[in-house]
Amino acid sequence: LVMGTGYNSDVFYLDRNEGHRKLRLIFAGKLSEKKGLYSLLRSLRLLQKYENYEVALAGGYGNREEYANICRLAEVSPCPVIFRGKLTHPELAREMNNSDVFILPSFYEGLPLVLIEAMACGLKTICTDLPGIRPWLDQTIPQGGTIFVTPPRMFDEDEPYPEDLPAFETRLARAIETAEHCPLPEPESISRVSWDSLCRAYCGLWQS
Numbered sequence: 001l002v003m004g005t006g007y008n009s010d011v012f013y014l015d016r017n018e019g020h021r022k023l024r025l026i027f028a029g030k031l032s033e034k035k036g037l038y039s040l041l042r043s044l045r046l047l048q049k050y051e052n053y054e055v056a057l058a059g060g061y062g063n064r065e066e067y068a069n070i071c072r073l074a075e076v077s078p079c080p081v082i083f084r085g086k087l088t089h090p091e092l093a094r095e096m097n098n099s100d101v102f103i104l105p106s107f108y109e110g111l112p113l114v115l116i117e118a119m120a121c122g123l124k125t126i127c128t129d130l131p132g133i134r135p136w137l138d139q140t141i142p143q144g145g146t147i148f149v150t151p152p153r154m155f156d157e158d159e160p161y162p163e164d165l166p167a168f169e170t171r172l173a174r175a176i177e178t179a180e181h182c183p184l185p186e187p188e189s190i191s192r193v194s195w196d197s198l199c200r201a202y203c204g205l206w207q208s
Contacts (some may be wrong), residue, residue, distance in 0.1 A: 007113060009194035011089045012120040014187065015097045022054045022080075023180055026099040026123070028092055028114055029106070031061040031070055034158045036105030036128065039169045041073035041081065043105075046173035050078040053176070058095055060086040096121035101179045104128065105172055107151065108158035111136050116193060119144055119185045126175045140193050144185045147175045 061067040074081035102118035103126040129148035149171045152164030
């Protein structure tokens with residue numbers, strides 16, 4: 001029996017803090033080139049109304065040179081970029097509830113549970129259309145409404161062709177602009193994949 005993955009609804013849940021004027025994007029994960037951070041920060045220059053946006057980056061880093069490059073790109077971004085550092089799950093949930101759109105522009109991913117955690121906090125989601133993620137989400141949360149962005153061509157598992165990056169960054173910018181007008185994911189469909197719901201389903205199957 002395979003029940004699938006689930007999220008902790010005691011931590012990740014809708015608790016919105018209204019009042020900010022800019023549309024807030026949040027990324028959570030390792031701050032690195034292969035997570036698409038260079039491209040995300042460059043895509044901000046392509047937004048038609050960049051003054052309406054701000055970006056939060058949550059996570060630590062391993063490669064100091066890559067982190068320095070990310071900081072330099074953030075410094076010249078037309079939008080404010082806020083570094084939140086490594087966060088605990090409760091801290092990340094609070095940051096998500098202070099945001100509007102979760103974005104994951106990675107060049108490689110497994111099954112990113114963080115997308116569902118973001119949905120549970122009431123965020124719209126953007127993700128690179130990498131193998132396995134769309135079928136997983138379609139099965140897990142059919143009405144999740146994630147915007148998928150076609151990735152650049154890869155010459156290795158997670159190495160994009162440099163000449164494909166400008167078009168990818170344009171697609172990211174258009175996805176960010178589109179997300180602002182997309183409906184929110186259905187809370188009931190997301191709650192079905194919480195730990196509690198999966199445990200109840202498992203217990204029901206066991207008893208039957």
